[in-house]
């Protein structure tokens with residue numbers, strides 16, 4: 001697979017700017033920006049470009065041994081640390097499917113994982129070039145893991161790039177942030193995002209891109225037909241004049257639906273606040289009429305209060321919990337915020 005194609009078009013400029021001074025690469029980078037713009041892919045493109053042994057026009061060639069190892073996931077000078085299930089978290093009385101799901105969802109980067117890469121960080125590199133470590137999402141690091149990483153950042157080994165990826169950099173230790181050079185990846189220009197979505201055969205790209213707040217990878221996920229069908233049901237529920245049938249609808253919410261439900265609620269409430277304030281909806285543009293009808297009976301202060309509640313709820317969404325009760329609680333709160 002030619003590697004060039006793995007660089008998202010809206011990232012190419014930032015990538016070139018970084019690697020044009022590969023002899024002065026910062027030891028630590030913090031790649032941040034909204035969710036769904038491709039930060040993880042950017043970090044990987046950067047890693048491959050630094051490891052490539054015959055870069056073409058500054059970017060990875062996709063053909064040399066280093067590029068081949070990289071695309072097969074076994075370049076000896078590359079490591080990527082992603083969250084593992086936190087076995088110490090309490091598990092609810094869930095059936096085995098749910099248990100598997102919650103294992104996949106209760107995700108943290110543990111100190112053991114950071115320690116496990118310490119040999120990698122201190123031994124000499126295999127290919128006499130760069131060594132690259134990616135941690136993502138960096139805010140998933142537990143406190144002990146963050147402190148262990150901090151020691152490495154304080155005395156970085158030579159020819160090493162540590163790339164932290166985060167859409168919530170404010171949740172990182174300030175001492176970690178201050179040791180990283182920040183690379184901010186904003187949502188791309190709309191035309192560029194739409195062109196990319198069309199190339200991915202996404203239907204109604206304008207609609208999903210608006211819903212995703214301009215983040216193309218998120219838009220692509222939202223376009224998935226099963227996800228879209230469920231979302232339509234959820235929106236129909238929120239649009240009901242007499243309020244969502246909270247208990248009924250929540251009964252169908254399992255672990256896998258917690259995140260989609262939060263997303264629909266947050267974007268829907270964002271639009272209700274906009275409509276209530278006299279603006280046009282930005283996310284659910286096709287639901288203008290339903291939003292207006294709901295906004296008429298809603299109170300702005302209650303909507304804003306519910307929005308804060310959703311922000312809190314999002315912090316819990318990755319932890320084991322009872323999805324049905326979680327959904328029930330949020331939908332009842334939604335009804336209180338939108339019915340006079």
Ligand SMILES: [Zn+2]
Nearest residue numbers: 052061064067
């Ligand atoms: Zn190469």
